[in-house]
Amino acid sequence: MNGFISAVLMMLVLSAVPASSPGMVECVRSNQDAPLTLDPASPFWRDARAVTVEKDRFGKIVPKFRATVRSRWTEKNIYFLFASPYDELHLKPSPTTQKETNELWNWDVAEAFIGSDFNDIQRYKEFEVSPQGEWVDLDIDLHKPHHEDGWMWNSGFESAARIDEPEHMWYAAMRIPFSAIDHQVPVAGHTLRINFFFSQGTPAHHHELTWQPPMKETFHVPERFGLIRLVNK
Numbered sequence: 001m002n003g004f005i006s007a008v009l010m011m012l013v014l015s016a017v018p019a020s021s022p023g024m025v026e027c028v029r030s031n032q033d034a035p036l037t038l039d040p041a042s043p044f045w046r047d048a049r050a051v052t053v054e055k056d057r058f059g060k061i062v063p064k065f066r067a068t069v070r071s072r073w074t075e076k077n078i079y080f081l082f083a084s085p086y087d088e089l090h091l092k093p094s095p096t097t098q099k100e101t102n103e104l105w106n107w108d109v110a111e112a113f114i115g116s117d118f119n120d121i122q123r124y125k126e127f128e129v130s131p132q133g134e135w136v137d138l139d140i141d142l143h144k145p146h147h148e149d150g151w152m153w154n155s156g157f158e159s160a161a162r163i164d165e166p167e168h169m170w171y172a173a174m175r176i177p178f179s180a181i182d183h184q185v186p187v188a189g190h191t192l193r194i195n196f197f198f199s200q201g202t203p204a205h206h207h208e209l210t211w212q213p214p215m216k217e218t219f220h221v222p223e224r225f226g227l228i229r230l231v232n233k
Helices: 002-015 147-152
Strands: 024-029 049-053 067-073 077-085 109-115 123-129 135-141 158-164 169-177 191-200 207-210 226-231
Touching: 024 049, 049 191, 077 109, 077 191, 109 169, 123 158, 123 169, 135 147
Parallel strands: 024 067, 024 226
Antiparallel strands: 049 067, 067 077, 077 169, 109 123, 109 191, 123 135, 158 169, 191 207, 191 226
């Protein structure tokens, strides 16, 4: 009965949140999967709706670093395209894209935190991609003292990245299997908990951008996540 009541309450909360709410993003369906593309003007990303990522951990606008994240979904996967201006990048020497890079978060990355469990929001998944195409995925459990140990988990997600030096922009794309983040079959109207982050710049000129500011020194504040709703066109 408690589970039923929680589900009803969540439906009421979601129905009261308009699509234009700063804490809600709509993810538009694609009828078929597509190769990862890093071009925001491509047919795949043209219909996607973007959110702006431009605030620091405590909600203050970070001048000159207005980034965006676009999303699409299919019956099997959810896609993200990150795009951000940069001043100077802080990149890991000797990058490898053949296997995941533990502690990639110490360098420049784009990140998506995704949770499907509304009853235990301390459990969610973390996905990171660097401008060089390095990647790492984590099964986060904040009930444990060392949640970073979750990097041993493997989601099977795919990623790509590129740096546009003349324009001082960098892009990263992700294709994440729904089976890695939720046991439910994705359908229009389905909602997940989510937040987006960028970390970039040398230690002396480091910038952090957030979609929903955590209001703490750490990104890992699930109480501050926003929502992503799957919709048809």
